[in-house]
Amino acid sequence: QVQVVESGGGSVQPGGSLRLSCAASGFTSKYYVIGWFRQAPGKEREGVSCFFSSDGTTYYPDSVKGRFITSRDSTKTTVYLQMNNLKPDDTAVYYCAAAEGTSYRGSYFSTAFYDYWGQGTQVTVSS
Helix, strand or coil, rough: EEEEECCEEEECCCCCEEEEEEEECCCCCCEEEEEEECCCCCCCCEEEEEEEECCCCCCCCCCCCCEEEEECCCCEEEEEEEEEEEEEHCCCEEEEEEEEECCCCCCCCEEEECCCCCCCCEEEECC
C-alpha cells in the first residue's frame, strides 16, 4: 500500500521561504508521479507542482512558477517542494499526492489523477 506523508509546514513572513517534504513509500513500480496541492479556506484544492519519476519532469501553474521548485531524493523516494518569495495568498493547507504506474486519469493538476493522499500540512504567510 502506497503511503505519503508531508512535513515541513509552518509560519513565515512574506518574502520568506519554506521547504515541504513528501515521504512516499510502498511503490511497486519505479514509475510514479508526486503532486503537490494546496487548499485555502473556502477555495478548491489547487495543484502547485507535479513531478514525474520517469524523467524528472516537473510542472507548475503560473501562480507559483519561478517561486516554487520541486526536487527529489531518489535514495529515499522523497520529493521536496521548495517555496520561495512566499506571499500571503500562498497560505493554505498543502497536500502531497501520489499516482503509481504509467496509466493516469485526467490532468496532472486534477485531484482525480492521484490515488494516494497525505494528511496535509499548514503553511501560513503573514506579517
